[in-house]
Structures are given as C-alpha cells and as structure tokens.
Amino acid sequence: MKTIGSYLIERLQAFGVQHLFGIPGDYVLGFYDLVTHSKLEMITTSDEQGAGFAADAYARLRGLGVVCVTYCVGGLKVANTTAEAYAEKSPVVVISGAPGMREREINPLLHHKVKEYETQKKVFEQLTVASTVLNDPQTAFQEIDRILHAALRFKRPVYIELPRDMVNVCGIAHHAPMVIHEESDPGTLNAAMVEAVDKINKARQPVIVADVEIHRFGLQEALLQLLEKTNVPFATTILGKSVVGEQHPGYLGVYEGAMGREEVREYVESSDCVLLLGAFMTDINLGIYTAQLDTSRCINASSEKLSIGYHCFEGVRFKDFFRGLVAANLKTRKLKKRRSGSDHKAGSDNCQSGPRVGERITVKYLFNRLNSFLEDDTIVVADVGDALFGAADLFIRHRTEFLSPAYYTSMGFAVPAAIGAEIADRRLRPLVLVGDGAFQMTGMELSTAVRYNLRPVVVVLNNSGYGTERHIQDGPYNDLLRWNYHRLPDIFGAGRGWLVETEEQFDAALTEAADHTRSFSLIDVRLEPMDRSPALERLANRLAKRL
C-alpha cells in the first residue's frame, strides 16, 4: 500500500523531476524526510523566493519543476514567483506543507495561520491552473494525477497542499496513474491544415515568428525541420529568443515592433503571411504595442488559439497543428542570401579591435564583448532591465539557451534562476546578466551556488540604481547603495570577484572567469548611472509616454 507522500514523489519522478527546491518548516518536515530518503534531491535555498525562481527555471528546462515549502510563511513567499510561472507558462508544482486535518479541527489558531485554514489555497487558486488539498485518502491519488496533468497540459503552475498528518497515510489500493491523451478534432484539424498550407504556399514573402511555447511544448526539433524543409525565414520574440540556435541561416533576429532592429520589423510587417507560432501577444513582446501585424495576413497558432486570417478554429491542439505543418506539402523556397548570424553582432567593431586601454566601460561595449564569451554550453539568464533589453542583441549560438522573465518582468529572477538551470542540466554554465537593483533582491542566493558546487558567471550591471526607471521618471527613489559586489566571495568563503571600470579590465575578468570553473564568478561592472543600451533608450521613451 502506497502512502500519499510516496505516491506524490513517485509521480514527480515519473515526469522527469529529480530535484525539489525549498526551505523546510515544521508543517512540511515529514514530507522533507520522505524526499530525503527517496531518489529525489532537496535543494535548499537562502529564501523561499529564491527557491521559487529556481523551480521556475528548472521547469522551463526540464518540463516540470517543484518548489516545496511550509504553510503560509513559506507558501506566501512564493506567490510572486508562482504568478511569474503562470504568466510565462512554466509548469511549476507548488507543494506546501500544512497543519494536519485533525489538529485543524480542535485548534482555532495554529501558528502560521492567516484568516482561515483555506486562505493559502484561495490565494493560489488565483495564481495557478489547478489546486488541491490532499485531505482525503480516498481521492488523494486521483487528485495528484489531475493536478500534475494540468501542469503538463497547460504548462502553468499548480498547487498541492499536503496536511502533515496525511503524508504517511495510505491511499486507495491498486490505483493506476491516470493517462490522458487529448486529441484534436480530426475534421477541424484537417480544415485548418488545408487553409494554412494554401495560405503559406501562395504567399510571396512568408515569415515565421517563433515564441516561447515552442520551447514549452518541446517543439524545437520540429521547428528546425519546418525551417529546413521550407526555407522560410524566421524571427523570434524576446520571450522566445534562442528557441532555436541563432546561427541558423534563416534567422532574422528578434522581432519586437518598433523596439527592435528596423530590418527585422520591416521584413515581418511587410510579409503577406506571418506564421506566429506559440506566441504571447504581450506588450513587451509587441514592442509596447508598436507591432503592426495585420490579422488578415497572420496565422496564429498557440496552445490557446488557432486562427488563420479571420478564421478561428476550435479544438485543435497546438502540437497537432504544428506537426501537421511539418508533415504538410509546403513549398520549398529558395534560401535567400542574407546577412549571416555573425552579422547580428551589430556594432561589434569596438570588440573586434580589442579593448581600449583605460577606456571607461559602457553597456554597449559590455554586450558586444559578451557575444564572444558565449559557448555552446552557455545558458544566458537575464534579469529585468537593461540586462534583458541589451541581451536582445546577443547572438545566441546553437544549443545555447536564453532564460528571462521577459513578459512578467519580475526583478530578482536571474541569480536563483541560474541555480535552477544549472541543477536542471549540469552541462550548462549560466551567464547571469543582472542589474544591481535586481541583485540586491536575490543575489545572495549565490550562497546556494556555493553549497551545490555551481559555477555561474554573474555580470552585475552596476549603475547604483534602477537604471530603466531613471529613463522613465527619475527621483531619489531610483538610487541604491553601491555594494562592493566583487567582495562577496569573502562572505561566502568561495567564488571569485572582479571590479571592472574599463574595457580592458572587463576583458581580463571575463577571460579569468571562463577559466574559473570551481565556483561562481562575479564581475562587478561599474557603469555610468545614465548609460544604457540603444534598446533601452527606445523602450524608456515609449514607457515614459504612458505614465
């Protein structure tokens, strides 16, 4: 007979989970103990917030991530990271310990309780696609199946509350895990395919805009096949950046309306057939609504909708439509000679001629130089602000990943996310791009990197404040204390730090960091307070108009 706790562990494992992120607390200690004695590994972070961001990154890379915390004082600390996972479609399972069902009955005020015992559940109903309290052994296994299935189907977070007196209670005997196959309606799928193929084949200048769901639904290989077969050129959104390697000959660049590079905008918006694949129509993805996409010319396929021109199709799964396209009789076009991937390193002349001795480092130089730092095993993790906007112009090679909360834009993501990413795939080495404001929120999670022998290279874009906001509306509230970030290795007793003020110093630090693979590297790059990337300049002007 299986217990509820052990069935939960078994199902997580079956879906590829090997690590849980969290911080223990008395209501969840029993489950922690069970995990410690299973094949799953518990990764404990400095704060629950860090565990939440790490689990989100893990989920993006592995298809499912878990944050496991105690009741309310732990759970409510991951409200924000769970909201991020919801907003950006990352399948994170929130497991929260809770007071036992029996002790709830007799005791009105157990510690950590807020309003009612159901308060935390009600909060997470707002932030997840499915939620449950495992308070009944008769239904617990089914509930676990239902909840995990929802996470996998919708690629969004779910909530499981586990009262501490239920962990070791047996569920029903002979339960077979639920297997659900959802199918598209064959007639609708066929009609949509015919119409889509016709539209694409008739198009003079078709183009693909690939977004993040291609990643979430594991369709990167299928996309590559589609590209090889048709030679249709493609762009990505910023959220979908690096969904396939940017060395691909058909790659145009990041499309983000008027915010992005002009030649990409022009090509996409003058197309007579824009294939939006797995796209999020968010303000930032659409360049703060500067994107001009005529519905009549678009094919928009995602897990939430399928439309071809003005026709909407219901009951068609994104995967089926996508695979249908790959298999369909699409014209092979002539591959146009266009600027190759390496040309995307626009303005990289400074770097190519090497660093200038004594020259103050700028944001522009920093990103140009980073381009040549990227290796096949680099995963770029960008926090919010110029760390993200500047990174849009990074040239991400084949197999390199790019992670960023580019829609929800919650500060403090990058350092803990890098931890989740490296735990998810130990072959990857994270390059973390983070502003000083975001670093002050969660940067001390480098402590977790030390504990688990991780090797992120952290570049702190240190301009002593909230740089993006300075360009929207400035005031004393945008200023921050300047920490000596490069001295953090003294606090942790591990890692290496560099203070960088010139181009030359940055080059030297990067070179040394590349070789320092025993622990984290932290490069504190002191920038002028008002320095910014060209992308941020455009964005800030837009945002300021909306205040």
Add this chain to the structure above:
Amino acid sequence: MKTIGSYLIERLQAFGVQHLFGIPGDYVLGFYDLVTHSKLEMITTSDEQGAGFAADAYARLRGLGVVCVTYCVGGLKVANTTAEAYAEKSPVVVISGAPGMREREINPLLHHKVKEYETQKKVFEQLTVASTVLNDPQTAFQEIDRILHAALRFKRPVYIELPRDMVNVCGIAHHAPMVIHEESDPGTLNAAMVEAVDKINKARQPVIVADVEIHRFGLQEALLQLLEKTNVPFATTILGKSVVGEQHPGYLGVYEGAMGREEVREYVESSDCVLLLGAFMTDINLGIYTAQLDTSRCINASSEKLSIGYHCFEGVRFKDFFRGLVAANLKTRKLKKRRSGSDHKAGSDNCQSGPRVGERITVKYLFNRLNSFLEDDTIVVADVGDALFGAADLFIRHRTEFLSPAYYTSMGFAVPAAIGAEIADRRLRPLVLVGDGAFQMTGMELSTAVRYNLRPVVVVLNNSGYGTERHIQDGPYNDLLRWNYHRLPDIFGAGRGWLVETEEQFDAALTEAADHTRSFSLIDVRLEPMDRSPALERLANRLAKRL
C-alpha cells in the same frame, strides 16, 4: 480640487504616517513622484519583502504603516508580510500601483499581469480586512476613508490599488473625510461591567494576562493605571511581551503554559479570576496548547470578543470595557512582596561573575549577557527560532519595546523590522536577535540601514542551520552555508562587524557596539550547532510530538 493621489497622501498624514516603504516600478512611478513632493518620505529597501516587514514594524509602533509597491511583481512579493500583519493585527496599508483603467480596456496583456487584471486584488482580499481599486473618481475619496478606517478599527492590513491613470484625476469636490465613532451598546456594557467588577472583587487571587492588543489599541497607560489602582499582579504572553515595562513590581513574567517558567504558570492557572486582556489564543501563546485556563474563571476581553465566565457579551468595544475597568470601583489589594524584576534574570550568575576567558559562548550566556545591554532606548526585535524563545527570558525595562512575529512566526522579520522601527522612532536603537537562517533571507536589508543612517545592533545566532528544526527532526535540509557575516561591512562600505566565539569576545563586541552609533553593528556569534535555550528545548520536544 484635490486629486485622488493627493487625497490619499493627505489622509495618511492625518493618521500619523510620515514614511512609506517600498520599491518603485513603472505602474507606481506617478504616485512615487507625488509622495516625493509631499511631506511624506519614501524609504526604499533592497527587496519588497523588506519593505513589507519594515512597514509592519512601523505600524506596530506608530499605529499605521504603509508599504507602497508596483503591480504584481511588487505586490505579490508582500503577500507574506501582509499575511503576517493580518495574523498579528498590525494595521498596514498596502498601496499598489496598477495598469491604467484605459490601457486595461484595450490591451489584453500588459507586462506584470498574471491571470486577470483583478488577480492581485483577489489575492489581497484573502490577506486583508478591506480592499479597493480606486477606479472611479466619484467614489475614490469615500473608498480611501472606508479602507483606512477599517485598518484603524480592526488593526489589520488593508489593500488600495491605484491605477496609474487615476493618480492625478480629481475626486469629488467638497469631500469631508469620514469620521466614524463606534459606540458600545450602553446596556450591554453596563451589565458586563457589573459582572466583571463583581467577579474581580470577589476573587481570592486575581491575575491579569496582558496581550498584544493593549499595544495595538494604545492602552498601555490605561493598563498601568489599572495595575496601580488594584495591585493585581500581571503576566504577559510572549506576543504581548513588554506591553508595559517589566520593572513593574506586579510583573510575574511571560505566561505560556508549560512552555514558560513554572512559577508563572502555577500562579496564573491557580487563579480564580484570570483577566485576559487583548489576548490572542494561539498555539504558541498558549505554550503549544499546554495552557490550562478554565473558562469559568476567565474574563476574556479583546477586540473580537468579551466573555465573563460562560457569558458572552456582544456589541461592546474593547476600549470601552477596558476604560470601564480602569474607572470602576475595584478593590485595591495589598501588593504582595514578590521577586522583583531583576530576579527575572534567572541564571544570570555567569554574567554577574563576568565572562570566562576562552570559554566557548553558549545561547544561555548570550541572553544573560544581553540583559545588561538593554537600555531605556533599546527596542528588542527578535526573529523566529531561538532568537525569540531565548528572548522570552530577557528582562525588558521600562519604555523598552519588544517586537517579534511570535504567532505567525515568519522568518526574516527582524532585520527589516528593525529598520521600520528605527524610522518610526529615531530615539530607539534596535537590538536585533536573528538566527543565521533568517538572516540569510533578509539580512542584506542592512543596506537600507546604511542608506538612512540607522544604527541597529544585530546579533546573529550563527549555528550553521535551522536550529529549531534540528531539534524537531534533523536532516541535511537543516544545514546552511556559514557566511562570514561579520565581514558584511566590507560589502556595504559602512558598519562594524565582530566575530565571536567566546564569552569574553562577546562582552568586548557588545561594549564596542554600544559605543559605535554611527552605523550598524553586526556580531556574528558562532554557536555549537545543537546548543539551545532551555525554552527551545521544551518547545522542540512538544513540536516533535506533533509531526
């Protein structure tokens, strides 16, 4: 004509608010600008979590506190601190910026949005006593009145969402702020008074147990009058600790059932009339339900209920009943000679004989020694764990405050709360007692202390892990990386740090910290991993039984 933003600022000021805590973001920048140009001061922290804890502490000291953040990525980061304020009755106003009403209509996916535009409001409905979105100029002023009134009446948090396009919109003309006087029902109040006075006067051994609502409702002076007038001895709960100075001749100590000191338990539980004043009947306040209080012998008066023996009375305000008691014809008893306040320094012999050279420091020595460190202007801020349990035996003098999340017990409270406390009253110098686990969550808010020239003395009880949990159930998940906390001044470029391993070193560090009033002091006390206070020993045994 007043704008919605300026009316909100005006009303906050009218209720004694002088500072707001938070972090800016684009949806709230307009309001930040307004605040910056008002008489209110914006205190920006490192992370929103820190702002939330600081506002909670500020509210406990000043009667109203404000945390002001941006939409979702800011607001959801203070879900936990708002829950704490709810659970422990602290009147915190959460002000969140939000997308403008007009832009919500036309744009389905603005950045920071989770599920719906109302998602954050729905989350905060679960965590506050009243909430509103100021989306209508016709009702905005009334709504501000209603919400702030609820915070003041219930001493609990409230939520105000301010869409960015409403900040500078004018409200209705000639609005007079709502003034609400709630009155007790005179007949019920009178009947309750008669019964209570009779019960108290007939009692052989009456005793008062004072709890935290006396503090929240500003009744400390009234309590002192009641004590002077009747000579009835009193205890406090741990949550209500130091509600009046512990030098008072009638003070018995902290009552917490079998968890506390035996003579206090015995006196309270053998009483034939226990006057519970402003009490929270929580598990921790009741010594994990070891308190034995016979309902028939209790008078239980709080903002939520009034009962005398088995009789409940409805419609009586706590304040009115309390003031009625002070004015009533209560017998003056003979003040019994009992151990004076200084006797509460039980077991302080080690200290009295001075530190022992080379002797490894223990938790017990630490708290004994701290007793003599407390000054009239000290405010003790204790985080969760042995920092709290050990502090129960600290002897808090007249005018000294004691702040701790003793019921909700959210880790990471102390450092940011000390910031809120010192900002609330610059005469106070915080003594922060914090475990290394809690410090790793929010300790970097010392950065905020540096920015605003605050002078907390932070004692890190460093046992390389979650010490309390080790005594409940141990596993690798209770271990933490040992930081060199004492070197943090190198990171901030300010403050002083000491590494302490012996009694003598601790004495020396405390003495130097007392004199170091220019910035923060941090004493990193390296304790044996399994060392603990006697109070924690008792508690852990209890908690372990409930796993």
